[in-house]
Amino acid sequence: MRTVIVVGGSAAGLAAVQSLRAEGYRERIIVVGAEIHLPYDRPPLSKGFIADNLPFEHIRLGDQALLDDLGAEWLVPARACELDLNGRILRLEADDRLGFDGLILTTGVSPRAFPGKVPGGVYTLRGLDDAAALRTALGTAPRVAVLGTGVLGMEFAATARKLGLDVTVIGNSLHPLARQFPSEIGELLAARHREAGVTLRLNEQIAGFEETGGRLNGVRLANGEIIPVELALVAIGSKPNVDWLWTSGLLIGDGILCDARCCAATGIYAAGDVASWWHSGYGARLRIEHRMNATEQAAAAVKNLLGAAEDFRPIPFMWSDQHDVKLQSYGIFPADGALEIEGNMASGRFVALCHHQGRVVGALGWNAAKALRQSRMRLADAMKDIRIDEPALTAA
Amino acid sequence: MRVVIEQARCCGAGQCVLAAPDVFDQREDDGIVILLQENPPEELRAAVMQAIKVCPTLAIRLEG
Numbered sequence: 053m054r055t056v057i058v059v060g061g062s063a064a065g066l067a068a069v070q071s072l073r074a075e076g077y078r079e080r081i082i083v084v085g086a087e088i089h090l091p092y093d094r095p096p097l098s099k100g101f102i103a104d105n106l107p108f109e110h111i112r113l114g115d116q117a118l119l120d121d122l123g124a125e126w127l128v129p130a131r132a133c134e135l136d137l138n139g140r141i142l143r144l145e146a147d148d149r150l151g152f153d154g155l156i157l158t159t160g161v162s163p164r165a166f167p168g169k170v171p172g173g174v175y176t177l178r179g180l181d182d183a184a185a186l187r188t189a190l191g192t193a194p195r196v197a198v199l200g201t202g203v204l205g206m207e208f209a210a211t212a213r214k215l216g217l218d219v220t221v222i223g224n225s226l227h228p229l230a231r232q233f234p235s236e237i238g239e240l241l242a243a244r245h246r247e248a249g250v251t252l253r254l255n256e257q258i259a260g261f262e263e264t265g266g267r268l269n270g271v272r273l274a275n276g277e278i279i280p281v282e283l284a285l286v287a288i289g290s291k292p293n294v295d296w297l298w299t300s301g302l303l304i305g306d307g308i309l310c311d312a313r314c315c316a317a318t319g320i321y322a323a324g325d326v327a328s329w330w331h332s333g334y335g336a337r338l339r340i341e342h343r344m345n346a347t348e349q350a351a352a353a354v355k356n357l358l359g360a361a362e363d364f365r366p367i368p369f370m371w372s373d374q375h376d377v378k379l380q381s382y383g384i385f386p387a388d389g390a391l392e393i394e395g396n397m398a399s400g401r402f403v404a405l406c407h408h409q410g411r412v413v414g415a416l417g418w419n420a421a422k423a424l425r426q427s428r429m430r431l432a433d434a435m436k437d438i439r440i441d442e443p444a445l446t447a448a
Numbered sequence: 449m450r451v452v453i454e455q456a457r458c459c460g461a462g463q464c465v466l467a468a469p470d471v472f473d474q475r476e477d478d479g480i481v482i483l484l485q486e487n488p489p490e491e492l493r494a495a496v497m498q499a500i501k502v503c504p505t506l507a508i509r510l511e512g
Contacts (some may be wrong), residue, residue, distance in 0.1 A: 095459065110457070114504075114506055371460060420477065421479020422475070425465060425479075
């Protein structure tokens with residue numbers, strides 16, 4: 053292989069470049085990144101970057117010396133717009149055509165937008181520029197609404213509350229993090245948010261925004277009620293950045309569809325938030341939008357590109373910091389799993405295990421990082437001898 | 449070999465402890481990294497290198 057192109061210049065893209073070099077690949081690497089910034093860490097954007105006014109220096113991933121050592125060509129800001137699978141050519145919006153032998157796709161996700169036109173004062177949060185704009189805007193917005201009860205929305209709510217703002221979280225779920233964890237955890241988290249002074253409006257439908265002169269002054273619920281706010285964060289999920297690939301011939305669904313080795317087509321691999329792959333340890337198709345996966349999956353994809361032929365079977369890890377709660381989890385939490393609490397939920401420190409189909413598949417720590425790490429071993433043991441291949445797709 | 453950690457960057461993932469349990473530990477509740485030995489013996493170099501590689505926030509580095 054003479055040229056490997058990495059499309060996506062964030063955490064997974066950087067990890068891919070580092071892994072290529074660590075695995076001994078010495079030829080040309082080109083990185084195509086949509087953002088002008090050097091690689092940086094996204095998790096602090098909803099937390100410390102805003103609440104503690106962290107400088108960019110603190111969240112960047114590696115310094116210039118590290119990037120120089122890697123010897124990759126960084127094309128930023130640049131966007132890929134077309135992939136010619138047979139010709140092995142990537143076309144950029146600036147109309148450059150780049151030939152490749154290996155391709156790693158790490159294009160990430162974008163925030164799902166609120167449908168229709170929105171007034172000034174309504175934000176989404178994904179990148180550094182979004183976070184910087186929000187940080188400034190929060191200074192003149194005493195009342196804040198968060199639309200959505202996922203990880204990003206709840207973290208941002210805690211951050212805005214820490215800044216002393218009046219915060220209302222609005223969502224159609226019955227409790228926070230409903231898609232990630234069982235209801236017991238969500239309810240406990242809801243209680244912690246309320247205790248910290250956050251107003252939760254759960255099981256509510258949002259109808260739209262109220263404005264004067266193009267500026268937001270309220271969020272309107274389906275029942276007609278208006279919640280007066282000066283700023284709203286829309287955190288209703290994200291969508292994989294795959295629009296440019298629909299006509300490429302790659303299989304696209306909820307992300308770039310890869311096999312158990314993160315392979316999308318011969319010589320083409322995907323990693324990070326955008327990659328959907330078959331996890332042969334859980335016997336399930338997963339797409340994971342968590343920081344740790346970006347690093348781990350990029351490393352696995354690179355190894356396979358270079359010939360390793362190994363299934364990517366991680367024990368997924370995530371964390372979230374909200375108020376004084378450090379939530380961390382390993383594994384997966386299927387909707388029909390059963391939760392077993394180790395310790396006392398009311399004590400403010402416990403580990404919860406998730407059992408599914410006769411084995412333990414998930415472990416969650418509530419202010420219990422060290423104890424949680426010890427239960428990771430159980431998850432690894434439970435998965436060790438299991439290998440479930442993806443059922444072959446059959447034409448209808 | 450001198451190991452340097454940046455606790456302010458650490459997210460408490462504990463990946464370093466999995467890679468090199470003789471060199472790294474975590475605080476009980478928030479999981480922030482603790483350095484057990486600043487100058488580990490040379491035979492632990494491979495384990496420390498692995499910890500550096502898997503750290504999601506690049507909070508560990510080697511000097512010398």
